[in-house]
Amino acid sequence: MKSRDINLGIWNIYFIVKIILFFNHIIEFNILRNLAFIVLLLIPIRNKILLGVRQVIAIPIGLYLLYDDSYLPPFSRLVAQTKELSTFKSAYLFELITRFVSTDFLLILFITTALYFMLFKILRISILVIIAVFLLSFKQFPTDFSTNKKSAAQVNEVAESNSTKPVLNELTTYKNDFFNSQAELSISFDPVLANSKDFDILILSVCSLSWEDVKHYNQENHKLFQEFDILFDSFNSATSYSGPSVIRLLQANCGQKSEMDIMSHPSNKQCYLLNNLKSLGYDMEFILNHDGTFGNFADTIQTQGHMESPPKHYNLKPYLYNFDDTYIHRDKDVFSEWLKSKDINSDTKKVTLYNTVSLHDGVFFINNKSLKSIDSYEQRLITLLDDMYNVITELKRLNRPTLVLFVPEHGGNMTGDKTQIPGMRELPSPTITNVPVGVKIIGNNIHREGTQKHITQPSSFLAITSIINKILKQNVFAGNTFTPDNLTDNLPETPLVSENEGSIVIKYKGDYFYSFDMKEWSNYNQ
DSSP states (O other), rough: OOOOOOOOOOOOHHHHHHHHHHHHHHHHOOHHHHHHHHHHSOOOOOOOHHHHHHHHHHHHHHHHHHHHHSSSOOOHHHHHHHHHHTTOOOHHHHHHHHHHHHHHHHHHHHHHHHHHHHHTSSOHHHHHHHHHHHHHHHHHOOOOOSSSSSOOHHHHHHHHHHHHOOOHHHHHHHHOOOOHHHHHOOOOOOOGGGSOOEEEEEEEEEEOHHHHHHHTTTTTTTTHHHHHHHEEEEEEEEEEHHHHHHHHTTTTTTTOOOHHHHHHHHHOOGHHHHHHHHTTOOOEEEEESSSSOOOHHHHHHHHOOOSSEEEOOOOEEEEEEOOOOOOOEOHHHHHHHHHHHHOOOOOOEEEHHHHHHOTTTOEEEEBBTEEEEEEEHHHHHHHHHHHHHHHHHHHHHHHHEEEEEEEEEEOOOOOOOOSOOOOSSSSSSSSHHEOOEEEEEETTTTTEEOOOEEEEEBBBBHHHHHHHHHHHHHTTSSSSEEEEHHTTTTTOOOOEEETTTTTEEEETTTTTEESSSSSOOEEOOO
16 A cells, blocks of 8 residues: 555544544543554545445444543443433433533534645645554553553552552452441331420432532532531432432431342331331321422332332422423422421321422423523522522421431532533442432421531431431430530441442542443542
8 A cells, every 4th residue: 555545534633633632631542443443444445335335334433432432431321321311302412412512622623624624735644643543552552452441450550659559359349348338237216216206307309419519509608508407518329310319318227238239129128217217106298399200210219218108299380391391390389388288286297208300400491491401500509409498497487396308319410520421420420429418407496506517427328317316316306405416426437339220439548439340440530
């Protein structure tokens, strides 16, 4: 082959852009796969029809290699979500596509394309591109040819720089030891505690809210967070999906289980929070501000969480339009109806689980459907926090003894990172699973002694059960004062291990690692 026959044509733009992205640490660059693609494009073909066929075949190959070189989750995980993606509105799907393409990427593409067409007749650009790719091979070898992600050796190299020196076996062993130790933990409510002062329990289950989301929109000092008596700074929801998160909450009387055990295997009856509360005389109540059909959410909560009460819906004016063409009601309106129907003099004590999806990605305002979901998040966030604050204010006015638990399911990942675009939650990263859990004690003219208690230690759902148990044991509502320190002394700590179906993130010796197959581990560089 003569040098003049070495011509990648317009594919030069593709490889130049990828090289630029690689040197800006936006993507990886698998040498063997990209070289094989170059060879495929350079094979001499004289027949114009076959040449056209090669170009058609090259397009999906090039797109696949670009995705494979990215830090995004494996393509198989995207394919696994096809069924759910098919239910999304076209406007939301288009918005998701635009998130994959940043302004910087478009500028790089524009500049590269313009320079190519200005210079391709002057310079042998294909030769320069091939030389650049070969130079990259010297930069990367030795490497793991089986994947474009960080290999085991690279994981160890990163870890060694942090003086941890883990090997893959250590990470897998650590994960197994974690679940084995958690299996030994449980908290059961003593039936004698049914005789303590009665109080209601209101659980506010909020979709798509993490500390990262709160801080990104400068709402960490919102009056709602100031109102809580106890606030968790490092609470791990252990997953980045709604159903599994709520199930973990409703199985919070036992230590953290694996994703498979939570969703597939029946848990011991003593693990269920609602069963334990029922034994103390509590009735159950289940309220949604949505229809609960997506992902069989309501049915899953009832079966896997032992929620005996069917979901309650109110006939209200829609506030938001969901990604699956269903309506969402404003939280303030739902609670207004709930408070109207609430008998503050009733002798029946209730545990109420309220679930809201007002912050979920792909949600649009009824009166402004042109506003992108991600652009409306800040407004929806402030409205939700205001509405939740109003709930607490109204409960304080009613003065009925009530324990309020504010428990977000997971974050919305509004900022995104190299591994996941904004809104994507396939990997339960710490910025998604660290959620602002708050505890508020209301009623019986009770007041807190001392300041708000911040829990900085790594915690998860067992800590919530511990607080409920201490409130029962100390018969807090029988008096007029309480001290948060007495309710948070010796709270169970839970190291960070988060799972989705097909992915896991762990914190090991100060660093984060993730896996999509539970075998190969990669360093998670936030």
